[in-house]
Amino acid sequence: MRITILLFCLSGLIATGVDVPEDNARDVLENAVKKLALKDIQLNLEVKTTDGKGNSKSRTMEVSFAMFDDLKKVLVEITAPENIRGTRILATDYPDKKGIIEVYMPSTGKTRKFRSNNRKLKIIGSEIPINHFSGTAYAGYEISVAETVIVDGDKCYKIKLNSPDETEVLIVYISYEGEQLFRIESYDSLGDLTGVTELSDYFRIDIPGAGDFYPRLVSVKNLKNGKASNMEIIKIVPLKEIRKTDFEL
Numbered sequence: 001m002r003i004t005i006l007l008f009c010l011s012g013l014i015a016t017g018v019d020v021p022e023d024n025a026r027d028v029l030e031n032a033v034k035k036l037a038l039k040d041i042q043l044n045l046e047v048k049t050t051d052g053k054g055n056s057k058s059r060t061m062e063v064s065f066a067m068f069d070d071l072k073k074v075l076v077e078i079t080a081p082e083n084i085r086g087t088r089i090l091a092t093d094y095p096d097k098k099g100i101i102e103v104y105m106p107s108t109g110k111t112r113k114f115r116s117n118n119r120k121l122k123i124i125g126s127e128i129p130i131n132h133f134s135g136t137a138y139a140g141y142e143i144s145v146a147e148t149v150i151v152d153g154d155k156c157y158k159i160k161l162n163s164p165d166e167t168e169v170l171i172v173y174i175s176y177e178g179e180q181l182f183r184i185e186s187y188d189s190l191g192d193l194t195g196v197t198e199l200s201d202y203f204r205i206d207i208p209g210a211g212d213f214y215p216r217l218v219s220v221k222n223l224k225n226g227k228a229s230n231m232e233i234i235k236i237v238p239l240k241e242i243r244k245t246d247f248e249l
Helices: 002-010 022-034
Strands: 013-019 041-050 056-068 071-080 088-093 100-105 110-115 142-151 154-162 168-175 181-188 193-204 213-222 228-238
Antiparallel strands (some): 013 142, 142 154, 154 168, 168 181, 181 193, 213 228
16 A cells, blocks of 8 residues: 555656756745745634545634744644634744744643654644645755756655654655645655655635635644544635734634
């Protein structure tokens, strides 16, 4: 099964043999990731997760983006189902240090803090990494290989990243035109494919002052536990009269 999925992921991919300088690759990666962190906008999302037995769960949530001086903040609030309603996740990106993710659980009344480059943190009941919404998601990763390849007839960047603890290798694919992140493959220290994330259906945020593109659909497959999550944007709402207190837990 793992071999089948791997072949599927690599189908249509042909290396062009053109290396990309590391500095250029870092800029491309940062630009692509920053596009996932918007400003003064709230997204209403629906996330559906299925396990290997066909059981499914749904989550609805609101994701709000704002910027205060040089601080970028993203607030995720789960609105359904009822048993985890009110769970809030706050990601703060700093210009001069690693970002912080705070998670508040209404069931315990406690808040926990994590570094934003921790890819093991996921939105409750899903396979969606919390740092998907962080502009510094891969700040601690080192680039080992960067080149251009052809995927489904289109030129793109292929960048290989090593995690700080050397337990994970990521291969990210970014479109050459527009620098949009569209696929992430995760491998363990043994080189086995453990997960695939696909971002698709990029569309322009049709809100004055935004002018950015965003993926309408995000699909995450965990090959270790057989779970898969699909996240879809249902509605976009501009935020007005934003206060700092609105982005606190």
